[in-house]
Amino acid sequence: MTRTTDAFxxxxxADVLAVDEATVCDAATLFDVPGYDSMAIVTVLERIEDHxxxxxxxxxxxxxxxxxxxAISALIDRxxxxxxxxxxxx
Amino acid sequence: xxxxxxxDVFDAARRHGDATAIAGDVPVTYTDLIAAASRLATRLNAQxxxxxxxxxxxxxxxxxxxxxxxxxxxxxxxxxxxxxMPADRRAFILRDAGCGLVLAGGGDDLSGCGVxxxxxxxDPRDIATGDRxxxxxxxxxxxxxxxxxxxxxxxxxxxxxxxxxxxxxxxxWAAGAFPLKPEDAVAxxxxxxxxxxxxxxxxxxxxxxxLHLVDERTALFPQALLDFLRRRRxxxxxxxxxxxxxxxxxxxxxxxxxxxxxxxxxxxxEFRPEPLARLxxxxxxxxxANLYGPIETNVITSYRLDRADLxxxxxxxxxxxxxxxxxxxxxxxxxxxxxxxxPGYLNRPELNEKAFRTIGGRxxxxxxxxxxxxxxxxxxxxxxxxGLVKTRGYRVELxxxxxxxGRHPGVAEVAVIARPDDRLTHTLHAFVAGREGGAVTAGAVxxxxxxxxxxYMVPATVAIRSALPRTSTGKIARAELLGLPAExxxxxxxxxxxxx
Numbered sequence: 001m002t003r004t005t006d007a008f009x010x011x012x013x014a015d016v017l018a019v020d021e022a023t024v025c026d027a028a029t030l031f032d033v034p035g036y037d038s039m040a041i042v043t044v045l046e047r048i049e050d051h052x053x054x055x056x057x058x059x060x061x062x063x064x065x066x067x068x069x070x071a072i073s074a075l076i077d078r079x080x081x082x083x084x085x086x087x088x089x090x
Numbered sequence: 091x092x093x094x095x096x097x098d099v100f101d102a103a104r105r106h107g108d109a110t111a112i113a114g115d116v117p118v119t120y121t122d123l124i125a126a127a128s129r130l131a132t133r134l135n136a137q138x139x140x141x142x143x144x145x146x147x148x149x150x151x152x153x154x155x156x157x158x159x160x161x162x163x164x165x166x167x168x169x170x171x172x173x174x175m176p177a178d179r180r181a182f183i184l185r186d187a188g189c190g191l192v193l194a195g196g197g198d199d200l201s202g203c204g205v206x207x208x209x210x211x212x213d214p215r216d217i218a219t220g221d222r223x224x225x226x227x228x229x230x231x232x233x234x235x236x237x238x239x240x241x242x243x244x245x246x247x248x249x250x251x252x253x254x255x256x257x258x259x260x261x262x263w264a265a266g267a268f269p270l271k272p273e274d275a276v277a278x279x280x281x282x283x284x285x286x287x288x289x290x291x292x293x294x295x296x297x298x299x300x301l302h303l304v305d306e307r308t309a310l311f312p313q314a315l316l317d318f319l320r321r322r323r324x325x326x327x328x329x330x331x332x333x334x335x336x337x338x339x340x341x342x343x344x345x346x347x348x349x350x351x352x353x354x355x356x357x358x359x360e361f362r363p364e365p366l367a368r369l370x371x372x373x374x375x376x377x378x379a380n381l382y383g384p385i386e387t388n389v390i391t392s393y394r395l396d397r398a399d400l401x402x403x404x405x406x407x408x409x410x411x412x413x414x415x416x417x418x419x420x421x422x423x424x425x426x427x428x429x430x431x432x433p434g435y436l437n438r439p440e441l442n443e444k445a446f447r448t449i450g451g452r453x454x455x456x457x458x459x460x461x462x463x464x465x466x467x468x469x470x471x472x473x474x475x476x477g478l479v480k481t482r483g484y485r486v487e488l489x490x491x492x493x494x495x496g497r498h499p500g501v502a503e504v505a506v507i508a509r510p511d512d513r514l515t516h517t518l519h520a521f522v523a524g525r526e527g528g529a530v531t532a533g534a535v536x537x538x539x540x541x542x543x544x545x546y547m548v549p550a551t552v553a554i555r556s557a558l559p560r561t562s563t564g565k566i567a568r569a570e571l572l573g574l575p576a577e578x579x580x581x582x583x584x585x586x587x588x589x590x
Contacts, residue, residue, distance in 0.1 A: 018533030031307060034176075034540035038310050038336070039514075039550060058341045062314045063307045 009072040054079040092262040094254045096162035098296035106298035126214035128223030130160035139190035143167040147194040148282035150303040153210040157193045165227035167234035170283040231255040245493030249436035259429035260388040263412035265293040272298035277324045279304045312336040323350040330483025331361035357381040358483030359515040367400040382407040386432045406468045424461045425454035479508040481516045484546045494542040500530030505566045520549040
């Protein structure tokens, strides 16, 4: 996984939950962070889609994929690899 | 009255002993379930103060079901507590209800709850192994079976007492109207501190069916829930429309119908016909019914849908459930009397005075919902009184959210409004004016809310204003706030709209 997707994942989750990035990065699982509910998850997901111009398939909208910053980062890397040659980051 | 609900389960266990009561990695048979509950009852009789409720941290795990049955078997009432509830609120509820003991799981953090904790092992067969089983205690039908806390307009949650007579009236009616069979796979989807799963647990277990507990994480992800429903071949599901609507978005439901599902019940909020039609199209063998009733009464009307109902603009709430007496007051408010109606709120005589009305010597609960009866006798919901809204199937008093935000030291003024939302019924939005010289931020208010309120009561957005708009009479101009655009929770200037 790349540093940039890691940083983006951490910043996005922290922003949506209105907490600092350390809270998000240090959490054993994001499900323990207050406010990480269905609305927050959908918000994170839509920001990833907008930023990277990718679509998260239903198969990936499951707990394993959204449980931690590295897991979200790995999802982004996978989607960008799967996508056609050049993906424009907004 | 019919038999207390837990005694029906004890009875069923005699007929279905080897059948699976709760499915999972380690299936729990009916024999295991009742043996564990009977041993735990002995332990509770030794450790829990007599006559006081026992709180149960109600995570979706078999030991929670064991705990409910054990507490009932001792003749005490249980208080299911949302495991995700903020610690302060939890402490308030435990104190308000006068709980003498809390039952929890191994990993649960109950520090500062102020009440002794008894930790239960995950596998029911390991619970209270040193204790001999006790016979269920005799039950006074008008004693409390369980207590459910709901949002209160004055800033603190209020406890609704449900007696054995209340519970038996609801479960007796529901098990007759929507019978379950031993071969049924019943999903327990709604949180256990809510009134929906009362049907799943007691109608399901007294029928000898198998319960499938949908854990909190699975319930958060529609695709994960769908996978669960498919893998477990669920035949009966009772859930709120917000959760069901989520099943048609960002899932592969359209690729493979849920052909095992035969019964879908919903309650808690209105299900709009368009999303319901999309869902039902993927349920080829399924009957659908709309159940309606506030937490104080459980279900009081029901309506079995026909696919032709999907062309209506709104789905009716239907006909009275069982032998409840319904009255429509002159102003359209629906009133209800009957065995299912709570005797009242715990420790809130002033609320009880307002919540009930005596007509012709009978005590009627005022639902706060306005209805009309059509020429066919069908009841239709028109709307709710001010200040009480539904979001994700929960009911929220806006005043309670305002009161919580108002406790933040940096907040001078606050108004919380509800905007209609296609998927969640309503979303909550807070408008805050900070104290002079202070620098309260939206993020700080949100974090404060999460420490004070359950997740469904935390506003989706918080907007900081220098002052709140006023009407000519000096009240906060809520109508104007409703027209104002929502702001992003974290004040990100690049994403001014609340994304969903």
